[in-house]
Amino acid sequence: MPALQRTNSCTDIGFTLRRLFHKEDFRPHQREIIEAALDGYDVYVQAATSFGKSICFQLPANIDQGSDHHSGIPVVKSNVDSLRALGIEANSLNSNTPYGERIRLERDLESGHPRTRLLYVTPELCSGPRFRQRLQLIHEQKELARVAIDEAHCISEWGHDFRKDFKRLSWFRETFPDVPIMCLTATANPQVRQDVLSILGLDATPEKTKIFLMSPQRANLHLEIRYTKDEDDSRLSDFLRWIRGVYDRRRADARKAELTNDGERIESVPGIIYTLSRDECESLSAALRNEGIGARPFHAKLPKDVKEETLNRWINNELGYDIIVATTAFGMGIDKNNVRFVVHWRIPKSFEGYYQEAGRAGRDGNASYCFLYYSREDLERVMRLIRSDSKEETNQIARLKSLQALALYCEDTDSCRHATIYAQGLETRCMRGLASEEFVSTQAMQGTYDGYYDD
Ligand SMILES: Nc1ncnc2c1ncn2[C@@H]1O[C@H](COP(=O)(O)OP(=O)(O)OP(=O)(O)O)[C@@H](O)[C@H]1O
Numbered sequence: 359m360p361a362l363q364r365t366n367s368c369t370d371i372g373f374t375l376r377r378l379f380h381k382e383d384f385r386p387h388q389r390e391i392i393e394a395a396l397d398g399y400d401v402y403v404q405a406a407t408s409f410g411k412s413i414c415f416q417l418p419a420n421i422d423q424g425s426d427h428h429s430g431i432p433v434v435k436s437n438v439d440s441l442r443a444l445g446i447e448a449n450s451l452n453s454n455t456p457y458g459e460r461i462r463l464e465r466d467l468e469s470g471h472p473r474t475r476l477l478y479v480t481p482e483l484c485s486g487p488r489f490r491q492r493l494q495l496i497h498e499q500k501e502l503a504r505v506a507i508d509e510a511h512c513i514s515e516w517g518h519d520f521r522k523d524f525k526r527l528s529w530f531r532e533t534f535p536d537v538p539i540m541c542l543t544a545t546a547n548p549q550v551r552q553d554v555l556s557i558l559g560l561d562a563t564p565e566k567t568k569i570f571l572m573s574p575q576r577a578n579l580h581l582e583i584r585y586t587k588d589e590d591d592s593r594l595s596d597f598l599r600w601i602r603g604v605y606d607r608r609r610a611d612a613r614k615a616e617l618t619n620d621g622e623r624i625e626s627v628p629g630i631i632y633t634l635s636r637d638e639c640e641s642l643s644a645a646l647r648n649e650g651i652g653a654r655p656f657h658a659k660l661p662k663d664v665k666e667e668t669l670n671r672w673i674n675n676e677l678g679y680d681i682i683v684a685t686t687a688f689g690m691g692i693d694k695n696n697v698r699f700v701v702h703w704r705i706p707k708s709f710e711g712y713y714q715e716a717g718r719a720g721r722d723g724n725a726s727y728c729f730l731y732y733s734r735e736d737l738e739r740v741m742r743l744i745r746s747d748s749k750e751e752t753n754q755i756a757r758l759k760s761l762q763a764l765a766l767y768c769e770d771t772d773s774c775r776h777a778t779i780y781a782q783g784l785e786t787r788c789m790r791g792l793a794s795e796e797f798v799s800t801q802a803m804q805g806t807y808d809g810y811y812d813d
Pocket residue numbers: 381382383384385388405406407408409410411412413544690691692693695721
């Protein structure tokens with residue numbers, strides 16, 4: 359067990375939750391996770407998007423002596439800002455940190471007794487020798503309380519989102535064997551989970567590591583596949599018909615009165631459309647704007663201030679910013695509860711990625727719509743993309759397997775989609791009686807893809 363001296367013996371964590379985070383009560387399992395962390399165990403948390411994983415490492419950081427160190431990308435500035443607004447000494451250090459702020463933070467770390475309680479950094483930064491030296495100094499002063507690794511599935515080459523800098527996070531256990539590690543993810547199948555634990559050097563026995571696997575319980579998500587093909591590409595008209603239908607329903611008398619009462623606009627139906635390329639992201643958002651829909655592009659090549667403005671205005675439900683058309687770079691760490699739909703314009707590169715992105719809808723628990731436009735031509739395109747950009751062979755095999763599972767899921771018109779996700783090991787408990795089960799069997803073009811993978 360870790361040698362650090364802890365102060366939680368008589369701490370009322372419910373009080374801290376109310377006082378610091380202004381939340382009435384813990385959600386199921388949050389208390390057990392936080393208590394395991396404060397007791398010095400290594401902790402592995404696998405829970406749905408919107409479960410409330412962040413509090414599981416943010417709260418202990420305000421109780422432990424010493425500071426916590428949180429790694430995982432990307433760190434969204436608004437997260438740190440909102441923690442600071444609560445009076446929590448949280449900071450982030452990454453390539454976007456302004457020079458003055460960086461110097462201030464480096465001095466704070468070099469003191470060995472930093473004021474920072476919670477430091478968000480990228481795995482790339484963790485690989486740098488100077489940063490590592492600073493952490494070693496903090497550790498010598500017994501001030502490094504815990505390391506939290508978000509999006510931990512990126513550690514595994516078997517995962518859909520493998521990044522080699524995540525793998526180097528194994529350095530923490532090698533260098534600080536007494537510092538507990540907490541890893542968190544929304545999506546990992548059993549093989550990825552195993553891999554994450556072993557790369558990070560966590561002993562999976564219950565005496566050492568507490569493992570929390572939660573059912574995502576996302577019954578509020580309606581999962582639908584819509585078929586299309588290159589020759590007769592109906593995506594745009596289909597989507598416009600759908601979104602205008604939603605607006606029309608909100609314009610109906612009774613609903614309109616309700617919305618006016620709440621000060622809501624008719625078109626304030628926040629959504630995300632995922633595309634595969636930056637070009638399509640730009641052209642699709644322009645096409646939607648031409649049709650009078652408030653859509654904005656979001657991708658890595660846009661200037662930082664444009665991205666920040668787009669994000670803030672979308673989060674604040676502003677006119678003209680109802681829909682974000684984004685590449686997969688968008689979403690990690692973004693906390694917007696009322697996303698009413700997520701559309702995949704083309705098949706994404708992996709099952710796990712699809713599920714994670716779709717899971718950004720309906721974080722408030724209200725009914726939300728997720729649909730994916732599927733075509734065989736897109737499937738072939740994405741396969742070629744994976745073959746050309748996978749550097750590691752293991753990762754390529756894993757990624758192709760994951761894509762194939764997703765294609766089968768898309769082409770299956772007889773099973774409950776939630777049950778298929780369960781069979782992938784992404785949901786840890788199968789839910790029954792979902793409306794989607796009946797819906798799937800009545801989908802148009804039933805049977806179109808029968809037998810595709812028979813050979
Ligand atoms: N105990 C609680 N009571 C009320 N709200 C909570 C509680 N815990 C978390 N939340 C809220 O739930 C929302 C989702 O939390 P959080 O961002 O931590 O989810 P997450 O599990 O990290 O999801 P993701 O994987 O999508 O990032 C946030 O708005 C957060 O403030």
